[in-house]
Amino acid sequence: NGHAVFVTLEDTMVRYHRMRGDDTLWLPGVDHASIAAQFVLDKIIAEEGETRDSLGRERYLERMWQFMAETRGVIGEQMRRLGASADWSRERFTMDPFSARAVRVAFKKLHDADLAYRGEALVNWCPRCLTTISDLENVHAEEMGTIWTVRYHLARADGTPDPDAWISVATTRPETILGDTAVAVHPDDDRYRAFVGRDAFLPFLGRRVPIVADASVQREFGTGAVKITPAHDFDDYALARRHDLPMINVLAEDASMNEQAGEFAGMDRYEAREEVLARLRAMGDLEAERAHQMTIGRCERCDTVVEPRLSVQWFVRTGPLAERALASVRKGRTRIMPDHFEKVFAHWMENIHDWAVGRQLWWGHRIPAWYCPDGHITVSDQPEGPDACAACGRPATELRQETDIFDTWFSSGLWPFSTLGWPDETPDYRRFYPTSVMETGYDIIFFWVARMMMLGLFCTGLEPFHTVYLHGIVRGDGGVKMSKTKGNVSDPLAVVDEIGADALRFALTVGTAPGSDQRLTAAKLDGARNFSNKLWNAARFVIGAQPEPMAEPEGEPTLPERWIRSRLADATARATRQLDSLDMSGYAGGVYDFAWNDYCDWFIEAAKVDLRREEASHGERARAWWAAAETLATTLRLLHPLMPFVTEAIWSHLHELDPALTGDEPLLVTAAWPAGSVQDPEADAAMADLIELVRGIRNLRTEGGVPAGSWMPLALSPAARADAAAIQSALRYLEPLTRTRPIELRAPGTTPPSAVPATTSALGVAWLEASAGQVEAGGRASEARAAQLRTGIARLETLLAQPNFVERAPADVVQRERDRLEDLRGQLASLTGDLG
RNA sequence: GGGCGGCUAGCUCAGCUGGUUAGAGCACUUGCUUGACAUGCAAGAGGUCACUGGUUCGAGUCCAGUGUCGCCCACCA
Numbered sequence: 001n002g003h004a005v006f007v008t009l010e011d012t013m014v015r016y017h018r019m020r021g022d023d024t025l026w027l028p029g030v031d032h033a034s035i036a037a038q039f040v041l042d043k044i045i046a047e048e049g050e051t052r053d054s055l056g057r058e059r060y061l062e063r064m065w066q067f068m069a070e071t072r073g074v075i076g077e078q079m080r081r082l083g084a085s086a087d088w089s090r091e092r093f094t095m096d097p098f099s100a101r102a103v104r105v106a107f108k109k110l111h112d113a114d115l116a117y118r119g120e121a122l123v124n125w126c127p128r129c130l131t132t133i134s135d136l137e138n139v140h141a142e143e144m145g146t147i148w149t150v151r152y153h154l155a156r157a158d159g160t161p162d163p164d165a166w167i168s169v170a171t172t173r174p175e176t177i178l179g180d181t182a183v184a185v186h187p188d189d190d191r192y193r194a195f196v197g198r199d200a201f202l203p204f205l206g207r208r209v210p211i212v213a214d215a216s217v218q219r220e221f222g223t224g225a226v227k228i229t230p231a232h233d234f235d236d237y238a239l240a241r242r243h244d245l246p247m248i249n250v251l252a253e254d255a256s257m258n259e260q261a262g263e264f265a266g267m268d269r270y271e272a273r274e275e276v277l278a279r280l281r282a283m284g285d286l287e288a289e290r291a292h293q294m295t296i297g298r299c300e301r302c303d304t305v306v307e308p309r310l311s312v313q314w315f316v317r318t319g320p321l322a323e324r325a326l327a328s329v330r331k332g333r334t335r336i337m338p339d340h341f342e343k344v345f346a347h348w349m350e351n352i353h354d355w356a357v358g359r360q361l362w363w364g365h366r367i368p369a370w371y372c373p374d375g376h377i378t379v380s381d382q383p384e385g386p387d388a389c390a391a392c393g394r395p396a397t398e399l400r401q402e403t404d405i406f407d408t409w410f411s412s413g414l415w416p417f418s419t420l421g422w423p424d425e426t427p428d429y430r431r432f433y434p435t436s437v438m439e440t441g442y443d444i445i446f447f448w449v450a451r452m453m454m455l456g457l458f459c460t461g462l463e464p465f466h467t468v469y470l471h472g473i474v475r476g477d478g479g480v481k482m483s484k485t486k487g488n489v490s491d492p493l494a495v496v497d498e499i500g501a502d503a504l505r506f507a508l509t510v511g512t513a514p515g516s517d518q519r520l521t522a523a524k525l526d527g528a529r530n531f532s533n534k535l536w537n538a539a540r541f542v543i544g545a546q547p548e549p550m551a552e553p554e555g556e557p558t559l560p561e562r563w564i565r566s567r568l569a570d571a572t573a574r575a576t577r578q579l580d581s582l583d584m585s586g587y588a589g590g591v592y593d594f595a596w597n598d599y600c601d602w603f604i605e606a607a608k609v610d611l612r613r614e615e616a617s618h619g620e621r622a623r624a625w626w627a628a629a630e631t632l633a634t635t636l637r638l639l640h641p642l643m644p645f646v647t648e649a650i651w652s653h654l655h656e657l658d659p660a661l662t663g664d665e666p667l668l669v670t671a672a673w674p675a676g677s678v679q680d681p682e683a684d685a686a687m688a689d690l691i692e693l694v695r696g697i698r699n700l701r702t703e704g705g706v707p708a709g710s711w712m713p714l715a716l717s718p719a720a721r722a723d724a725a726a727i728q729s730a731l732r733y734l735e736p737l738t739r740t741r742p743i744e745l746r747a748p749g750t751t752p753p754s755a756v757p758a759t760t761s762a763l764g765v766a767w768l769e770a771s772a773g774q775v776e777a778g779g780r781a782s783e784a785r786a787a788q789l790r791t792g793i794a795r796l797e798t799l800l801a802q803p804n805f806v807e808r809a810p811a812d813v814v815q816r817e818r819d820r821l822e823d824l825r826g827q828l829a830s831l832t833g834d835l836g
Numbered sequence: 837g838g839g840c841g842g843c844u845a846g847c848u849c850a851g852c853u854g855g856u857u858a859g860a861g862c863a864c865u866u867g868c869u870u871g872a873c874a875u876g877c878a879a880g881a882g883g884u885c886a887c888u889g890g891u892u893c894g895a896g897u898c899c900a901g902u903g904u905c906g907c908c909c910a911c912c913a
Contacts, residue, residue, distance in 0.1 A: 171913060537872040708879095
């Protein structure tokens with residue numbers, strides 16, 4: 001379903017711009033997702049009784065290519081079924097040779113600029129995936145754990161532990177005691193002032209560690225004294241660097257205790273924890289134990305508790321890169337939608353750490369760094385590597401390449417330009433770079449968007465896109481996030497099979513806002529399906545209503561014809577504006593409203609009258625039909641970006657009927673977006689009056705308990721202001737639309753008999769000429785209406801009586817309120833006159 | 837510990853730079869197999885726009901604070 005959202009949004013944007021005649025490219029492709037892919041493939045081969053090591057690097061990677069080909073096929077098929085009109089001839093993959101080259105070149109460029117370096121540091125390590133992971137892949141959550149207080153005995157003058165003097169430290173990870181190299185207290189803490197400078201003994205291993213003072217220690221927390229394990233804790237690491245303390249790694253790569261752990265070596269970290277606790281208890285040095293809520297980081301992929309690990313790694317120095325990316329956003333050269341994500345983006349960029357880009361995995365691009373026996377590093381962007389060590393000239397044969405691969409996001413970060421041929425200035429690159437819109441989920445704004453901004457600006461000197469459109473997460477009926485692990489992912493293809501891709505696309509677009517999550521409920525999908533069904537049926541009507549024989553259209557357009565063209569012009573203008581500003585939901589809602597409420601509910605119903613009028617000439621019927629068909633055709637153009645399938649199907653029928661309807665374009669996908677046309681305010685107003693009157697009369701029928709099927713005589717007393725032609729043209733539609741016959745025109749100012757409910761509109765006052773008993777007596781409708789009018793009038797009178805309002809509000813606002821007041825007074829006058 | 841967002845009809849949500857009587861879909865009530873569509877048509881009911889204060893002629897909309905739910909970021913043992 002994640003696919004369905006981005007395909008829908010991107011495809012809608014792209015189809016719109018193609019219809020506009022813009023030079024449009026939607027380049028499809030996928031990344032190689034190294035850690036996730038290995039995680040999945042490891043499981044698959046495990047079922048075959050194999051492991052990564054049993055297969056070996058080469059065969060494992062062969063399997064991976066095969067697996068990836070299948071996955072890509074599935075994703076491509078899904079996208080196509082959803083209607084993705086991407087340029088499949090340019091499909092790209094982050095493991096293809098173009099990407100590989102871009103990765104090498106980009107990395108060398110970074111290294112040359114001193115923005116990539118190799119160094120020893122503490123990184124997040126997943127003991128199950130056996131690789132470094134980035135801060136972002138280390139997901140923190142609150143968990144209940146235990147905090148223990150442990151006694152470290154002080155060293156006596158003779159160098160032995162003092163059984164009666166100790167310093168107590170608090171820890172949540174007792175096994176790391178084995179890697180402690182100090183105890184720290186706050187310099188101003190009176191309790192421990194005398195301890196500073198002395199040594200304490202670790203409970204095991206017989207190691208003496210110094211007690212140091214450091215302001216980073218929180219006096220209030222725990223005992224106020226903290227054990228320092230530099231190789232296994234980020235705080236401790238920083239402190240150790242300040243105090244020049246040794247760093248002892250006691251964990252192996254799978255998080256079992258290593259040989260530094262002495263007698264604990266070989267135990268798993270949690271076994272060792274229990275063992276350490278048991279011994280401390282036995283020695284009487286476990287002072288306290290209590291439940292403790294803490295934050296624990298787990299591997300995003302496999303949920304294993306992450307270990308900080310001291311190792312030599314490749315890093316990207318992000319400071320200068322982030323500064324530039326941030327400046328771009330601040331200056332508005334790249335806009336993030338919705339706006340408030342700019343703050344989120346800025347906050348992250350301002351607090352960014354260097355990026356550990358190396359991964360101890362197989363599936364990915366190997367870091368193009370070569371080491372010579374003398375320790376020199378040569379970074380090369382050549383596919384075959386360097387000829388010789390850049391520092392000492394040793395031949396390539398004596399160099400060995402780094403075995404670590406890049407974080408997938410490194411190659412993904414180059415996507416906007418690596419896919420267009422960079423570092424070469426290819427025609428595609430010149431034509432399409434920088435790109436315009438980056439559409440993706442807000443959940444990967446840091447992983448991907450931030451990296452593309454940083455690397456794009458660094459590599460190409462240009463912002464890789466001018467707009468970032470972030471979509472939200474799709475949640476299921478209960479508001480639960482759909483995730484593969486929870487197994488509540490609904491298969492988009494199953495939905496497509498059931499209700500069609502168009503309906504799914506519509507449901508995913510309407511009523512959503514960028515950056516906000518949405519609930520995709522069954523009811524919403526139903527509504528979307530109903531809409532595509534509605535379109536189909538409206539088209540069926542239009543197609544079936546073509547007059548026989550079809551003649552040259554003639555005669556003046558009727559009111560509904562003028563009106564629907566005006567409404568269409570308005571709908572077109574709005575849709576254009578909305579799509580230009582990426583208001584996808586507004587666009588979807590707007591065309592829906594036009595197609596259903598204006599076109600189907602009012603125009604088609606009115607057009608039926610004209611199409612079936614017996615006295616109409618062939619030419620007049622042809623004109624009436626043409627208006628309906630033409631409007632339908634334009635509506636299809638408006639809807640096509642969002643609902644490509646139904647619209648295309650209907651289009652082909654219209655084209656078959658008369659190519660003039662489709663502008664001689666057999667395919668809607670390549671047809672043009674409708675040009676704007678002028679609105680017709682006169683028709684808008686006249687039709688609004690007619691609609692108001694129709695509604696009023698229908699209301700009278702319902703309120704009066706008139707059976708829906710029966711014809712009722714109607715009396716209409718035209719308003720003095722209404723012109724005769726307008727009344728005449730309205731009558732034609734009034735009759736069938738309100739099921740009233742005959743309609744008697746009374747003199748202006750005529751009032752209905754007392755107690756007969758009437759409806760007042762700009763066109764006049766109307767009431768049902770009921771035979772006795774057919775209309776329930778009473779003027780409830782009129783009373784209610786009069787009350788409404790009185791409230792409105794009172795409100796406006798108060799408002800207009802305020803000098804402040806009249807003097808300080810803009811003239812047009814004041815005038816508008818005055819007009820409204822006049823209008824309401826007029827309506828009330830005729831209504832109260834009628835009531836007697 | 838910081839930051840961000842939501843709070844509008846029974847439900848899911850629109851509501852742009854403050855200005856008609858606050859909207860839609862679904863659900864609900866009533867009536868309709870009217871020759872495109874019952875996946876439909878017509879009419880209707882339903883809201884102190886979370887709360888408090890402020891700015892303003894005018895606040896769902898802007899400002900401050902409170903509550904509540906959710907999310908993101910963060911190296912407190």
